[in-house]
Amino acid sequence: MDDFAEWVRVTFGLGEGPLTCSVGGHGADGEVWHLQVGSRHHAVKRPFRVVDVEALQREADLLGHLGARGVEVPTHVTARDGRLVVEVPDRLGGGWTRVSHWVEGTSVGGRPSEVAEPLGRLLAQLHQAAPRASEAPRAWHTRMPPPERWRDLVERSVGQPWQAALEDALDTLGEYAEIVEAAGSGAQPFLVGHCDLHPDNVLLAADGGLRAIDWEDAGAMDPTRELAKTLVQWHVLGEEVDEGAVAATVRAYVEAGGPGLLSGLTDFAMVMCSESNFLAHQLAVALDEGAPPQRRLAARDEITEALAGYLPGPGAIERVLRAARTSGRAAP
Incomplete structure (x- = not known):
């Protein structure tokens, strides 16, 4: 997982600092990892399905719109080349990945x-x-x-x-x-x-x-x-x-x-x-x-x-x- 985290850091230009990566969640659509680079926290998603890039852009636009109006949402982080989603090398498991800002909080659970x-x-x-x-x-x-x-x-x-x-x-x-x-x-x-x-x-x-x-x-x-x-x-x-x-x-x-x-x-x-x-x-x-x-x-x-x-x-x-x-x- 350390190699994958380092690849994400470089690919998405997340800066320097101590690097930690832990499981953030697992749902019907994919896995989520909590990546911390220095004091900055990010959510790294590895979807199970092929990503619809146009739909992802619409999602990013919506979150940007809400964030600009004071709603705390997980706005997207683009890769260094401007893409919202990037193909993961086969040596790191393949598939796709995307990154957003981490929203801090705890699970509602059964309450x-x-x-x-x-x-x-x-x-x-x-x-x-x-x-x-x-x-x-x-x-x-x-x-x-x-x-x-x-x-x-x-x-x-x-x-x-x-x-x-x-x-x-x-x-x-x-x-x-x-x-x-x-x-x-x-x-x-x-x-x-x-x-x-x-x-x-x-x-x-x-x-x-x-x-x-x-x-x-x-x-x-x-x-x-x-x-x-x-x-x-x-x-x-x-x-x-x-x-x-x-x-x-x-x-x-x-x-x-x-x-x-x-x-x-x-x-x-x-x-x-x-x-x-x-x-x-x-x-x-x-x-x-x-x-x-x-x-x-x-x-x-x-x-x-x-x-x-x-x-x-x-x-x-x-x-x-x-x-x-x-x-x-x-x-x-």
Whole structure:
């Protein structure tokens, strides 16, 4: 790892000083390393997939825009030749790497209710500072996997440990599809947002506030739908809803000037689509015999977590909506 760290230092022009590198995290999209050069801290990412350079440039532009407006985000560091992402030599493992400024904080972990109010303030800050989007939200956030894809994945999952849970989830996925079909793409004007603000992508800072990291999925969104998505990902597990935390997050969001206004189940289309598409993608990876073993194992873990609690039924989502109404920020 020392050779890789030294290569990153030179390639990205990170300056001189003592050099240390440690594991910073591991997610569905890649590995993150914490690189310290002297007193300067950086996040070094090695994505599993080929990097979309145009999407990465859009992400860098967004983070630069937010940073200029006082939002603490992991802005990008360009290589000495101006590139945002650089191919890693085969002698150092190959693949690609990118560097950003390190955002200091600790994991929220299993304490989402304890930071319900800071979460509302963070989301309002991001929505207020966000630029207007020039395009509509991506299909990942507006369209469900078609029924034939689920049939194929179920058939291929015969004998797998998640088979029964996947079959049990089909009714919920069908209900999602009906709601999403009625929802459309959302209300304009769209903003450019994080789009994946779940607890693993947020850090608790020393000042008690929250900081958003991992902006790879940033894109066009309806702020109401991102609010709804965030409430589900933070305060719902299966059919259990922390209604007090939902109300606290929405109340803080309103008081901080957040523009989202929940009105019905269709406002939850974004979370329904994203969780469903994520599950379908992880199933495809886990069932792909040609995929790297590490990726398949990681996908199996993601499938287990998703089927255990990330697909709440419409009844649970109705309770989220009712709890939001008690905060005064949902249409009656």
